[in-house]
Structure formats: structure tokens, C-alpha cells
Amino acid sequence: MDDLITMQDLTNEQVISLLDEAERLLPVARGEAYEPLLQGKVLANLFYEPSTRTRMSFEAAMKRLGGSVMNLGALAGSSVSKGETLYDTMQMINGYADVAVLRHPRQGAAQYSADAVDIPIINAGDGAGHHPTQTLLDLFTIRSCHGRLDGLDVVLVGDLRYGRTVHSLSHALSRFGARLTFISPESLSMPAEIVSDLQDSGVEVTEDADLQAHIDDADVIYMTRIQKERFPDEDEYRKVAGIYRLQLSDLAGAKQAMIVMHPLPRVGEIESDIDSTEHAKYFEQAFYGVVSRMALLCSVLGVDVPEVFG
Amino acid sequence: MSEMRRVTAICNGTVIDHIPAGQAPLMMRMLGVDSGRSNPISMVMNVPSNKQGRKDVMKIEDRELSQVELDRLAIVAPHASVSIIRNYGVAEKRQLILADEMVDIARCSFANCITKDPREPMPNRILVISSEPLEMRCAYCGRSQDLDSVIENLL
Numbered sequence: 001m002d003d004l005i006t007m008q009d010l011t012n013e014q015v016i017s018l019l020d021e022a023e024r025l026l027p028v029a030r031g032e033a034y035e036p037l038l039q040g041k042v043l044a045n046l047f048y049e050p051s052t053r054t055r056m057s058f059e060a061a062m063k064r065l066g067g068s069v070m071n072l073g074a075l076a077g078s079s080v081s082k083g084e085t086l087y088d089t090m091q092m093i094n095g096y097a098d099v100a101v102l103r104h105p106r107q108g109a110a111q112y113s114a115d116a117v118d119i120p121i122i123n124a125g126d127g128a129g130h131h132p133t134q135t136l137l138d139l140f141t142i143r144s145c146h147g148r149l150d151g152l153d154v155v156l157v158g159d160l161r162y163g164r165t166v167h168s169l170s171h172a173l174s175r176f177g178a179r180l181t182f183i184s185p186e187s188l189s190m191p192a193e194i195v196s197d198l199q200d201s202g203v204e205v206t207e208d209a210d211l212q213a214h215i216d217d218a219d220v221i222y223m224t225r226i227q228k229e230r231f232p233d234e235d236e237y238r239k240v241a242g243i244y245r246l247q248l249s250d251l252a253g254a255k256q257a258m259i260v261m262h263p264l265p266r267v268g269e270i271e272s273d274i275d276s277t278e279h280a281k282y283f284e285q286a287f288y289g290v291v292s293r294m295a296l297l298c299s300v301l302g303v304d305v306p307e308v309f310g
Numbered sequence: 311m312s313e314m315r316r317v318t319a320i321c322n323g324t325v326i327d328h329i330p331a332g333q334a335p336l337m338m339r340m341l342g343v344d345s346g347r348s349n350p351i352s353m354v355m356n357v358p359s360n361k362q363g364r365k366d367v368m369k370i371e372d373r374e375l376s377q378v379e380l381d382r383l384a385i386v387a388p389h390a391s392v393s394i395i396r397n398y399g400v401a402e403k404r405q406l407i408l409a410d411e412m413v414d415i416a417r418c419s420f421a422n423c424i425t426k427d428p429r430e431p432m433p434n435r436i437l438v439i440s441s442e443p444l445e446m447r448c449a450y451c452g453r454s455q456d457l458d459s460v461i462e463n464l465l
Contacts, residue, residue: 085427085429085430106422106424107423107425107450107452107453108422108424108425108450108451108452109424109450111450111451112424115432126424126451127451128420128422129451129452
């Protein structure tokens with residue numbers, strides 16, 4: 001694998017292999033072992049849009065493996081503010097770094113960059129397009145908690161229309177035989193072409209606006225934030241803001257092993273009284289971003305992850 | 311009257327036959343022909359055809375279209391036949407080939423695609439996923455492009 005632009009760049013076998021490698025890297029991510037597999041390698045973090053978890057977890061991943069990181073920094077202080085094209089910036093980065101992580105407001109920016117340079121490009125979000133490393137860490141979280149990816153009942157909740165995370169995750173889960181339930185207000189429902197693609201590939205899909213009716217059968221409840229910035233009209237946003245708020249009393253009949261996930265940041269979708277339960281996995285999920293990205297960085301840089309650290 | 315007699319034979323140039331009826335003006339646009347300054351062009355439209363019912367025919371004098379130019383036309387007229395004419399005779403027969411990828415023929419139609427930034431210098435690339443039915447996607451953002459939007463966004 002040279003670049004990771006969408007999850008379609010990975011076969012199921014490659015996904016499983018990355019998750020296996022990520023699992024082996026857990027002691028390194030926790031700081032319990034030091035394995036400088038990427039010593040001497042330089043990562044360029046190019047975030048043209050705000051990011052907290054993705055940028056920091058890539059940085060943590062690289063540094064835990066002995067590599068170093070350059071950040072593009074605030075756009076106001078860079079050549080971007082002077083009108084430099086993405087193409088020119090990428091040519092420069094091609095000479096400075098061994099691998100680049102890119103988040104950009106324009107869709108297709110990651111593929112465009114990958115075509116423009118020789119170093120591997122990892123897509124960390126391109127507009128409303130793809131965010132494959134979020135999907136990898138989501139799959140890692142699900143497999144870590146349930147011991148498998150296949151045959152699970154996964155309920156995705158909230159903004160299913162604009163959320164790139166839920167689009168990628170639905171496609172990825174469908175490849176592993178999950179049953180999917182989409183919970184959203186009608187105005188934020190999963191795009192029809194995605195539902196149709198999933199059904200064509202034989203996935204059992206249920207769509208509903210009522211979350212409570214699906215909690216007790218779920219193995220995974222994946223909450224998402226209603227993204228205010230996506231609404232052209234604030235009145236439209238207010239109609240659906242806060243529509244789904246998961247609280248402890250909602251989980252009374254939930255399976256013991258059911259997990260609650262969220263890509264974060266949350267703004268009220270999950271009440272804090274759930275945080276201390278065994279169901280809450282969203283902070284663990286954020287940590288798993290480090291191991292998933294460690295495995296990915298090793299893969300694109302052609303570095304083998306040892307079977308056993310010693 | 312045969313449709314080929316509606317316009318005179320040409321001495322040298324290119325004849326494109328079996329164009330879907332009504333599409334010849336669009337093909338001229340796709341070829342980037344400047345109608346005010348180009349070589350002589352004869353065009354017949356909506357003439358009877360045994361194969362197609364009705365068809366268009368174009369004759370471009372004193373210009374042999376290259377295979378690259380012809381392939382630009384393949385999304386509109388995949389079954390058109392092309393004759394290169396020299397000294398009133400058919401010197402060469404060519405087919406339009408719908409390539410897997412169209413480079414710098416049209417811009418992606420999606421408003422937020424990276425290629426919508428006019429300063430970005432990389433080529434516009436539209437991938438042809440299937441020919442029948444015609445399915446095209448931007449090579450960068452992955453958005454589907456229908457024939458109308460490709461025509462609207464011709465470069």
C-alpha cells in the first residue's frame with residue numbers, strides 16, 4: 001500500500017492485517033515498550049481544517065515509534081495564506097518528509113496530492129469525502145470489544161447525511177457482514193445511494209427515526225454529532241439539534257456487551273452518566289486512534305511490525 | 311437520396327459517420343472547433359440510417375483528426391465510424407475508443423472538488439467506470455459525472 005485515500009484502497013485481508021499489527025503495538029502506544037521502528041522517518045501533518053484527535057494521534061503514533069513530526073501550523077502564518085497552491089505545497093513537502101497526512105476542505109484533495117508526489121499520502125478527511133483512518137480505529141475498537149467484526153448489530157445515530165465517518169464505516173462494516181440500523185431525522189438520513197449500495201451488496205439495513213426501539217438489540221451504538229456548520233440555515237439546525245441524547249436510563253435493557261462509540265467531539269449526544277459504565281468506549285476509541293495510525297504509518301513506510309517485541 | 315450525396319465528397323480530411331442524430335454540433339464543440347476560423351466543415355443532421363434510424367454525419371476538410379482527438383468524442387458517439395480521406399479515397403478507417411480515463415476533456419461538476427480551484431495545475435481526470443450504461447467519476451473526488459454535466463463542464 002502506498003497511499004490511503006479511501007477504505008476501498010484496502011482489501012479485507014489488509015484491514016485485518018493492520019488491526020492485528022495495531023494490536024501488537026498496544027504496549028508501545030501505552031508507553032510500556034519502546035520500539036523505534038520509524039526512527040529517522042519524518043511525518044508532515046498538513047491540516048488545512050481544524051483537528052484535535054486526528055492530528056495529535058498521528059503525532060503520538062509517529063513519536064512513539066521514534067519518528068519525528070512537522071506540522072503545517074496555522075494557515076495564517078504559512079505560504080497557503082499567500083496563495084500557494086496545494087500542488088506547490090505538496091512538492092515542497094515531498095522533499096521534506098517521508099509521509100504526509102492531509103486534511104483539506106476540498107473533496108479529492110488527498111487523491112490529487114497522492115498523484116502529485118512520490119511520498120505516501122494518508123487522507124485525514126477531504127471535505128465531506130473520506131476519513132479512512134477514523135474507520136480503521138472504529139473497526140479496531142469494535143473488534144477489541146467484541147472479539148470480531150462479523151455478524152454484529154450496529155446502530156448508527158445522528159447526522160448520517162453529512163457525516164463522512166458514518167459513510168466510510170457503513171461500507172467497511174458491510175464488508176464484514178454487519179447488520180446496520182440507521183437512526184436519524186428524515187432531513188439527515190443516510191444518502192439513498194449509500195443505502196442502495198449496501199442493500200445491493202446483501203447487507204440488512206433498517207432505517208428509523210426512533211433510537212430507543214433499537215437499543216436492546218444493538219451490539220454497537222455509534223453516536224454522532226449533528227454538525228451545525230453543515231446547515232445553511234440556523235432554523236433548520238435548531239429543528240434537529242439535540243434530537244438524540246443517550247442517557248443511562250435508556251440503556252436499562254441493553255446487552256451487557258453493547259458498546260457506545262462516538263468519533264468525538266460530543267456536544268450533548270451522550271450524557272456523562274454513561275461515561276463510567278462498561279458500555280462507554282468513546283475515550284478508548286480515541287486512544288485506539290494512536291495504535292491504528294501506528295500500524296498504518298509502518299505499512300505505508302514499508303516497515304514490518306514484529307510479531308513479538310522484545 | 312443517399313445522405314452522403316447531401317454534401318459533396320471531400321478531397322482530403324476526415325469523415326465521421328453514424329453520429330447519433332442531433333449530436334454533431336456537440337461533437338464540434340468537443341473537438342474545440344472554432345466555427346469562425348476552422349477548415350471547411352460540412353454537417354448533415356437527422357438523415358435516415360438503416361442502422362440507427364436517423365444519424366448525423368460530419369466532414370472536416372483538409373484536417374486529419376488524430377486518434378486522441380477522436381477519442382474525445384467517444385462518450386457522445388461510441389459507435390461512430392471514421393474515415394480518413396486522401397485524394398477522394400478512404401485511406402484509413404478508424405474507430406472511436408472510449409478510454410478508461412478522460413484527461414483534460416472536462417472539469418468535475420462537483421462544486422467542492424479540488425479541481426474547482428483554477429490555480430491548481432494538475433490535469434482534470436474523469437474515469438470511465440463503465441461504457442454501457444455510461445458511468446463516469448472524477449478521479450480525485452470520486453463524484454459521479456453524468457453526460458450532461460461532462461458536456462456542461464467541457465474544457
